[in-house]
């Protein structure tokens with residue numbers, strides 16, 4: 001089985017990188033993409049365990065980018081196998097800095113709203129990649145809200161009252177950086193993008209985006225069929241994965257998604273590799 005979208009505790013997942021490899025082995029996943037938000041630390045730490053377990057590891061990343069004032073997730077793949085990588089890895093450090101800057105302002109905003117939350121507490125949960133999910137966890141632990149979703153809906157979502165701005169690269173810049181590093185740039189979980197994907201695609205393809213995540217645990221079979229059709233029409237490669245986060249998203253399993261809704265074809269990674277070799 002193949003799963004090209006997963007997170008470790010180096011971003012907002014709950015498994016350590018070696019644990020994620022054990023989970024992959026247990027789930028029968030043979031090719032695993034680690035796509036932590038804005039960091040390669042999970043991938044780097046998983047590599048030795050993966051080699052030992054005979055798992056083929058694909059080096060990925062998930063970037064948050066701005067597209068028409070909306071935050072859109074962009075996946076990058078094969079970012080360990082080519083030239084230009086040092087530039088890319090340096091650029092990622094900027095993302096981490098902008099996240100830290102946002103977190104400082106987010107703490108101030110949440111305190112203004114009456115919550116006793118400190119940056120140290122959030123960072124203890126989020127390590128180098130502290131993000132809104134970690135703030136949501138804290139708010140649940142402290143009894144301010146009853147669920148992670150409530151924390152987002154009322155305070156942390158882009159439209160909610162605790163939201164503070166984060167500097168994010170434009171979608172087109174993210175694509176360009178990934179492509180310049182020899183990677184494949186894929187639109188993550190298109191079902192979550194607000195707006196009409198068919199009408200957005202010419203612009204996204206024009207920016208150099210060369211793949212779309214047709215298979216995802218949030219997609220219905222109809223969604224997947226639609227995105228496969230769009231991929232064909234626009235000459236895009238196809239990627240797919242569960243978006244496994246471990247215990248914070250208990251309904252999502254590696255390789256199979258939500259109750260088996262993920263059916264990634266076995267030749268998916270071969271096609272990606274073949275396209276890169278051309």
Ligand code: AMP
Nearest residue numbers: 012037064130131132133149152153157
């Ligand atoms: P950050 O990168 O810190 O801005 O946090 C983004 C992450 O928060 C996303 O990858 C999602 O996992 C989560 N997230 C963002 N918005 C929501 C929402 N409305 N409901 C649940 N989770 C969300």
Ligand code: FE
Nearest residue numbers: 007012037245
């Ligand atoms: Fe996430």
Ligand code: FE
Nearest residue numbers: 062073188189
């Ligand atoms: Fe995402």
Ligand code: ZN
Nearest residue numbers: 005007062243
């Ligand atoms: Zn993800």
